[in-house]
Amino acid sequence: MSSSSTSVPANKRLDMDGHNLPPSPTPSSPSNGKNKYSLATELVYTESNDQYNASSVPIYQSATFKGEGNEYDYTRSGNPTRTHLERHLAKIMNAHRALVVSSGMACLDVITRLLHPGDEVVTGDDLYGGSNRLLKYLSTHGGIVVRHVDTTNPDSVAAVLSEKTAMVLLESPTNPLMKVVDIPTLSSLAHKANPKSLVIVDNTMLSPYLQNPLDLGADVVYESGTKYLSGHHDVMAGVMATNSPELGDRLYFPINASGCGLSPFDSWLLLRGIKTLAVRMEKQQANAMAIARYLESNGFKVRYPGLKSHPQYDLHWSQARGAGAVLAFETGSTTISERIVAAAKIFAISVSFGCVNSLISMPCRMSHASIDPATRKERALPEDIIRLCIGIEDVGDLLDDLQQALVRAGAVKITPDGIEALEVAEGETKSTRELTDEP
Ligand SMILES: Cc1ncc(COP(=O)(O)O)c(C=O)c1O
Numbered sequence: 410m411s412s413s414s415t416s417v418p419a420n421k422r423l424d425m426d427g428h429n430l431p432p433s434p435t436p437s438s439p440s441n442g443k444n445k446y447s448l449a450t451e452l453v454y455t456e457s458n459d460q461y462n463a464s465s466v467p468i469y470q471s472a473t474f475k476g477e478g479n480e481y482d483y484t485r486s487g488n489p490t491r492t493h494l495e496r497h498l499a500k501i502m503n504a505h506r507a508l509v510v511s512s513g514m515a516c517l518d519v520i521t522r523l524l525h526p527g528d529e530v531v532t533g534d535d536l537y538g539g540s541n542r543l544l545k546y547l548s549t550h551g552g553i554v555v556r557h558v559d560t561t562n563p564d565s566v567a568a569v570l571s572e573k574t575a576m577v578l579l580e581s582p583t584n585p586l587m588k589v590v591d592i593p594t595l596s597s598l599a600h601k602a603n604p605k606s607l608v609i610v611d612n613t614m615l616s617p618y619l620q621n622p623l624d625l626g627a628d629v630v631y632e633s634g635t636k637y638l639s640g641h642h643d644v645m646a647g648v649m650a651t652n653s654p655e656l657g658d659r660l661y662f663p664i665n666a667s668g669c670g671l672s673p674f675d676s677w678l679l680l681r682g683i684k685t686l687a688v689r690m691e692k693q694q695a696n697a698m699a700i701a702r703y704l705e706s707n708g709f710k711v712r713y714p715g716l717k718s719h720p721q722y723d724l725h726w727s728q729a730r731g732a733g734a735v736l737a738f739e740t741g742s743t744t745i746s747e748r749i750v751a752a753a754k755i756f757a758i759s760v761s762f763g764c765v766n767s768l769i770s771m772p773c774r775m776s777h778a779s780i781d782p783a784t785r786k787e788r789a790l791p792e793d794i795i796r797l798c799i800g801i802e803d804v805g806d807l808l809d810d811l812q813q814a815l816v817r818a819g820a821v822k823i824t825p826d827g828i829e830a831l832e833v834a835e836g837e838t839k840s841t842r843e844l845t846d847e848p
């Protein structure tokens with residue numbers, strides 16, 4: 410690898426935008442004169458002039474870099490492996506600048522450092538439990554006013570927007586109810602109410618492969634790289650991106666000041682994961698569609714934007730290129746839901762999503778347990794809701810596993826045509842049948 414111990418790197422060169430490049434690796438950019446390849450190609454295409462022509466971007470596992478006045482001095486401030494990842498992501502996210510940090514929550518922490526006491530944040534009534542927890546902390550200890558409204562209804566959002574609104578934080582689809590919000594309309598409403606307000610979109614549910622919120626009017630997009638971008642549940646990461654150079658600098662400041670930038674090894678893992686994003690996501694969402702159709706056709710209430718029955722189906726497809734691989738369904742009974750989760754074999758009981766393995770969870774007990782029961786009730790988050798995060802396994806095996814879990818849990822009755830969801834009132838069980846090894 411090149412050494413940069415002199416104040417002017419020996420092999421200093423400019424990239425297509427005229428930026429100084431680190432000596433190695435170079436940023437990822439196509440050199441065939443075209444601005445961009447199609448996304449599936451961009452995900453795997455990286456140009457590197459590493460001195461040994463390494464096919465995989467080298468891991469600069471070094472805290473310090475010798476010399477003075479060079480592009481890198483200390484990994485908290487910058488690291489070539491991290492830079493390569495950031496430039497690769499900027500292309501994929503249609504952004505001027507991307508920044509990578511130690512988790513998705515670290516992104517929201519960095520982004521909310523743009524706020525000042527007295528500022529107002531408008532956000533949804535269904536959002537990831539960890540984001541809710543951080544916002545609650547800021548409203549309790551940081552003098553920030555947080556307004557949770559139904560973001561699927563632009564009128565409800567408009568009613569709380571004002572010149573005090575500093576930030577509008579959106580998820581689409583939301584976690585876990587899979588509600589879809591109109592990103593262009595809400596962005597323009599927010600900017601009209603306060604031209605300085607920032608529209609932030611958490612794109613974790615879809616990844617840049619399926620949705621690009623910066624193209625829809627958002628000022629900053631972020632997501633948990635722990636999910637689809639990495640895809641294997643072997644790394645925690647967060648990525649954020651913007652088209653404003655000024656915002657990019659303001660976001661970089663707390664990353665350098667606090668030291669939450671992604672480590673070189675984790676940057677390398679994320680770079681490796683991104684290469685297979687397209688194939689993973691295509692397979693995962695095809696499997697998810699089959700499972701959503703199966704559950705719906707057997708009488709369950711399913712929340713998935715790939716289904717025509719989704720209340721914002723047309724809106725979703727006007728702003729996204731796919732439905733993703735997370736879906737939620739209700740059984741009408743928390744007891745039955747618990748039994749289904751316990752009876753599944755291929756589906757691992759686990760928080761998180763975006764992994765190649767299929768997962769099953771009850772959000773009220775797991776990912777959203779930090780939202781207190783009274784607030785969950787107020788926000789109509791059903792206690793019995795089951796979230797399925799679909800992986801790349803054989804879809805027949807997944808359907809068989811789900812069917813045996815539904816049968817063993819007593820969630821369905823067996824009919825001559827197959828199975829059918831039972832109607833139950835909360836508090837009752839669908840069947841007196843106890844879980845046994847035999848279906
Ligand atoms: C929608 C959403 N945003 C953000 C996060 C936070 O990401 P991380 O776990 O990487 O901090 C999660 C999950 O944790 C999530 O589901």
Ligand SMILES: N[C@@H](CCSC[C@H](N)C(=O)O)C(=O)O
Nearest residue numbers: 537539584760761762775776
């Ligand atoms: N114990 C964790 C739970 C993480 S949930 C992860 C993921 N976003 C999901 O929705 O499953 C915590 O308290 O944050």
